[in-house]
Amino acid sequence: MNETLYSAIKELKNLAGSKNIAYISSSELARKMGVSQQTASRIILELIKEKYIDRTIENRRQKIMIQEKALDLLYRELNELYSILKINQSFEMEGTVQNGLGEGKYYISKKGYMDQFKEKLKMEPFPGTLNIKINPEYENILRQVRGADGIIISGFKDRERTFGGVKCFNAHIDGIKCYLIFPERSVYTDIIEVISDKYLRQALSLKDGDIIKVNVDFEF
Amino acid sequence: MNETLYSAIKELKNLAGSKNIAYISSSELARKMGVSQQTASRIILELIKEKYIDRTIENRRQKIMIQEKALDLLYRELNELYSILKINQSFEMEGTVQNGLGEGKYYISKKGYMDQFKEKLKMEPFPGTLNIKINPEYENILRQVRGADGIIISGFKDRERTFGGVKCFNAHIDGIKCYLIFPERSVYTDIIEVISDKYLRQALSLKDGDIIKVNVDFEF
DNA sequence: ATTACTAGCACTCGAGTAG
DNA sequence: TCTACTCGAGTGCTAGTAA
Numbered sequence A, B: 001m002n003e004t005l006y007s008a009i010k011e012l013k014n015l016a017g018s019k020n021i022a023y024i025s026s027s028e029l030a031r032k033m034g035v036s037q038q039t040a041s042r043i044i045l046e047l048i049k050e051k052y053i054d055r056t057i058e059n060r061r062q063k064i065m066i067q068e069k070a071l072d073l074l075y076r077e078l079n080e081l082y083s084i085l086k087i088n089q090s091f092e093m094e095g096t097v098q099n100g101l102g103e104g105k106y107y108i109s110k111k112g113y114m115d116q117f118k119e120k121l122k123m124e125p126f127p128g129t130l131n132i133k134i135n136p137e138y139e140n141i142l143r144q145v146r147g148a149d150g151i152i153i154s155g156f157k158d159r160e161r162t163f164g165g166v167k168c169f170n171a172h173i174d175g176i177k178c179y180l181i182f183p184e185r186s187v188y189t190d191i192i193e194v195i196s197d198k199y200l201r202q203a204l205s206l207k208d209g210d211i212i213k214v215n216v217d218f219e220f
Numbered sequence C: 001a002t003t004a005c006t007a008g009c010a011c012t013c014g015a016g017t018a019g
Numbered sequence D: 001t002c003t004a005c006t007c008g009a010g011t012g013c014t015a016g017t018a019a
Helices: A003-019 A026-033 A037-049 A068-084 A103-109 A111-121 A136-147 B003-019 B026-033 B037-049 B068-084 B103-109 B111-121 B136-147
Strands: A021-023 A053-058 A061-066 A090-098 A130-134 A151-153 A166-173 A176-183 A191-195 A211-217 B021-023 B053-058 B061-066 B090-098 B130-134 B151-153 B166-173 B176-183 B191-195 B211-217
Touching (some): A003 A068, A026 A037, A068 A136, A090 A191, A111 A166, A166 A191, B003 B026, B003 B068, B103 B111, B103 B191, B111 B151, B111 B166
Antiparallel strands (some): A021 A061, A053 A061, A176 A191, B021 B061, B053 B061, B130 B191, B151 B166, B166 B176, B176 B191
């Protein structure tokens, strides 16, 4: 990753705001970045090639759409700085309890995962996940959490198929210790999966549709 | 500022930890950064020249001391990301009420400042400052706050001398709205000055030596 | 082992300019 | 006006090597 592209992404995201859409000419970007118009133009082309942005030219002006990959990069940088500067943060998110479909249970119970949970999380998880649909206003916090390095649970193979790696984050809900688990390769969903050594639905008296707060605890 | 130097500073600060001292050879830094040993060596020389680090060579190994200028850079980047990503933060710091010496009163009362306070902070400050010595464990938070862009109060001249610009941050102490004020040019002191439209010592029943919490409110 | 100089090469930048 | 191509110049890289 070229460092100049990072600076350009910052400029563009700053302009784009929460809609992630910016209208800017190459010479204007050039001026903001302190480079020539030609270089700015080349940077935009590179950003498109690397899928950090999408661009259309409408009525002689460029419409730049910031892509997930670019936001990922910015949040990753933010997390890296948190980590380097040893800034401890706790993030709160709010969401709605979802019907779990029993899929979680299938995955959690796999020996390949379970053994690692016991070893790395120092607990034996209840065989099932609590699924929470995070409210849209917490989208950015979720993105930041997802971009952080968690406790890595490696992928594995069994007779039938391959299971991908996941990463876990320390969290708590209403004082009950739990872990958020995400696929290691980032997937953009607003539904998070929570595991704990307790049956969370029971311990917290939850039913589908309940609104709850989840706190993610980072320590570097 | 070269972007490569920024990456190098991150690597070095990461290694250095809170003591801001790292022992690392140029080839090790080269490996971490994915460049040649020669380039890493040159980077270190540039960092020294630009006063981001200090270096001594003891018993064949380099001792690298991270300088304030480098920390400034990292915190500034962090703040820039906060701003770009519209992350609102509130920072809490703890400190001890200090004897103010009446200096604050002299400055605050200057028309050049007072007019701007009224206009930009939309309040008429009590003519005096509450000085708080921040506890060392909040040093990094203080650094981060100081590195942020606040509400700018421009410097001015009167008949006798020049008064430098200051920047203000929204804050509150025990629910009372106030502002932190810092000289615009960063100075490394652990004493902060607080102004408010109220006489804070009275409103909060404070005396020298009292320990209080200050919350700085950022909004981007 | 280190650090860091010199030489040469590669890559990135901006000027000129086309579409 | 815009964007973006080509090309020459200069920066910054690595390899070789000295200390």
